[in-house]
Amino acid sequence: MAKTIQQINEKIKSGQAVVCTAEEIIGIAREKGHARAAAEVDVVTTGTFAPMCSSAAYFNVGHSKPRIKLGGGRVTLNDVPVYTGLAAVDFLLGATALPDEDPRNRIYPGKFLYGGGHVIEELVGGKAVQLVAQAYGTDCYPRRKLETWISLEDMNEAMLFNIRNCYQNYNVAVNTSDRTIHTYMGVLQPKMRNAGYCSAGQLSPLLNDPHYRTIGMGTRIFLGGGIGYVVGSGTQHSPAVPRLENGVPRSGAGTLAVTGELKQMQPRWLRGASFLGYGATMAVGIGIPIPILDEEMLRCTAVTDADLVAQVVDYSSDYPERVANSLAEVSYAELKSGTITVNGKNIRTAGLSSYARAREIAGTLKAWIQQGSFLLSEPVAPIADQDSGLVCKPLVEKPIANHQRFNQVPVHLAGGR
Amino acid sequence: MPNKRLVLLFPPHLIEEPVTYRLIKGYDVKVNILRGKIVPRDYGRLVVEVDGTQEAVDGALAYLEQVGVGVQPLAKDVRWHEERCVECTACAAVCPTGALAVSRPDMRIVCDHDKCIGCELCVPVCPFQAIEILL
Numbered sequence: 040m041a042k043t044i045q046q047i048n049e050k051i052k053s054g055q056a057v058v059c060t061a062e063e064i065i066g067i068a069r070e071k072g073h074a075r076a077a078a079e080v081d082v083v084t085t086g087t088f089a090p091m092c093s094s095a096a097y098f099n100v101g102h103s104k105p106r107i108k109l110g111g112g113r114v115t116l117n118d119v120p121v122y123t124g125l126a127a128v129d130f131l132l133g134a135t136a137l138p139d140e141d142p143r144n145r146i147y148p149g150k151f152l153y154g155g156g157h158v159i160e161e162l163v164g165g166k167a168v169q170l171v172a173q174a175y176g177t178d179c180y181p182r183r184k185l186e187t188w189i190s191l192e193d194m195n196e197a198m199l200f201n202i203r204n205c206y207q208n209y210n211v212a213v214n215t216s217d218r219t220i221h222t223y224m225g226v227l228q229p230k231m232r233n234a235g236y237c238s239a240g241q242l243s244p245l246l247n248d249p250h251y252r253t254i255g256m257g258t259r260i261f262l263g264g265g266i267g268y269v270v271g272s273g274t275q276h277s278p279a280v281p282r283l284e285n286g287v288p289r290s291g292a293g294t295l296a297v298t299g300e301l302k303q304m305q306p307r308w309l310r311g312a313s314f315l316g317y318g319a320t321m322a323v324g325i326g327i328p329i330p331i332l333d334e335e336m337l338r339c340t341a342v343t344d345a346d347l348v349a350q351v352v353d354y355s356s357d358y359p360e361r362v363a364n365s366l367a368e369v370s371y372a373e374l375k376s377g378t379i380t381v382n383g384k385n386i387r388t389a390g391l392s393s394y395a396r397a398r399e400i401a402g403t404l405k406a407w408i409q410q411g412s413f414l415l416s417e418p419v420a421p422i423a424d425q426d427s428g429l430v431c432k433p434l435v436e437k438p439i440a441n442h443q444r445f446n447q448v449p450v451h452l453a454g455g456r
Numbered sequence: 457m458p459n460k461r462l463v464l465l466f467p468p469h470l471i472e473e474p475v476t477y478r479l480i481k482g483y484d485v486k487v488n489i490l491r492g493k494i495v496p497r498d499y500g501r502l503v504v505e506v507d508g509t510q511e512a513v514d515g516a517l518a519y520l521e522q523v524g525v526g527v528q529p530l531a532k533d534v535r536w537h538e539e540r541c542v543e544c545t546a547c548a549a550v551c552p553t554g555a556l557a558v559s560r561p562d563m564r565i566v567c568d569h570d571k572c573i574g575c576e577l578c579v580p581v582c583p584f585q586a587i588e589i590l591l
Binding site: 088313388 | 581
């Protein structure tokens with residue numbers, strides 16, 4: 040007995056929809072069987088809260104009097120540089136941007152205590168930040184300098200725009216070398232004394248819809264505590280990786296690009312983060328509702344941590360050298376137990392993705408749908424699936440000869456000068 | 457008497473006083489030094505675990521007070537900023553004593569100050585600067 044998103048929305052509007060989280064559905068499916076559970080449950084909510092480095096926000100700050108052309112100039116927010124290669128008063132702030140004065144890893148391991156993600160967190164928290172700009176001045180935009188406090192409410196537009204979030208699955212990081220290493224998967228002790236993993240497992244959005252049947256361009260989601268939308272697949276989207284029989288990828292695969300208005304988000308769900316020796320980033324909260332269109336979708340959402348696996352990768356040599364190698368395959372049930380076994384060695388595990396927060400997001404989204412304040416949306420375009428053959432390509436370097444160095448404006452643009 | 461984890465604060469004039477020796481010889485308490493920090497001509501700070509009979513520990517504490525050594529429980533110097541913590545569990549994997557631990561299956565972080573030895577291993581691994589140790 041198949042349902043449509045439209046039918047489910049009618050039930051949501053009349054307060055009749057049956058909604059549960061991706062954790063709750065496991066017990067329901069076990070108790071009632073897939074067919075009955077699929078008939079009874081309308082929506083399963085998922086959630087994830089983890090560092091997502093390809094997060095950013097763009098802003099339009101309004102025109103000063105006299106006007107200034109920030110485009111092509113230099114702008115910082117609380118000393119963190121933004122990207123200004125846009126129109127006069129538009130710019131983009133990336134989550135991993137760092138103040139020029141930050142020593143980076145010059146004093147190893149660097150602390151990266153404040154970066155773009157922290158600025159976004161402060162802005163979303165209602166705080167004013169310092170905008171400092173230098174511009175080159177034009178006839179129509181004469182001003183050369185600008186210094187002002189600015190907060191979200193002062194801006195025209197403030198949009199979160201994340202080009203890659205919500206990784207479908209991810210590596211488990213270990214360190215087989217003799218020295219401590221500092222990675223985006225955390226501080227990894229020598230000789231595989233600990234392992235870092237980063238997925239909400241059975242609660243994670245794309246692990247509950249492994250073939251992107253219901254999630255596509257235009258899908259309405261929980262984003263940063265407010266409402267956002269899926270823009271499409273994210274960068275490095277790699278649906279054609281090896282999968283288990285249940286359809287879930289055995290390693291990193293699909294990704295999403297997402298967007299939403301920053302002004303309605305909350306700092307609890309957009310948090311600046313600092314990875315020792317690696318850099319600054321931002322943890323993002325995302326929740327995606329999955330309509331239970333049929334028994335197949337129910338089967339997908341009833342997936343448990345024991346049915347999901349990840350690859351253990353050595354971040355001391357294989358990962359930096361881009362050597363494709365897995366030391367072991369472990370399940371999320373093992374990862375969440377606190378210990379995994381690799382080559383006979385017991386290793387303590389540490390999550391970077393907060394399962395507690397993922398559950399809170401799934402619960403919040405469930406409440407929104409139950410209250411009728413959040414309707415599901417039909418995707419307007421699908422996301423490339425496994426059959427597309429799409430995998431993330433490595434960079435093949437092509438040497439630049441000395442006589443080819445780009446050091447002047449191309450002849451056809453130089454106007455004969 | 458359960459063992460106590462204390463931070464002993466030595467004013468400059470006491471830095472050369474053999475306080476630990478006197479605690480052991482004079483009061484019959486077991487002193488396990490967890491951490492020590494001495495800034496010359498400024499202060500000394502010792503994190504210790506003190507164990508013994510109630511009488512012995514009381515006597516030792518009275519002696520410390522009498523000679524001018526500041527005493528405070530270790531827990532006071534270890535701050536877990538719950539509002540900054542996102543419960544990612546990165547800290548629990550490095551904590552040697554289980555002071556920061558994961559409750560399962562809900563995967564929440566539980567902080568037991570009594571188990572903390574102030575080793576600070578958790579501080580650099582927390583991406584959210586949620587743990588502060590003032591030692």
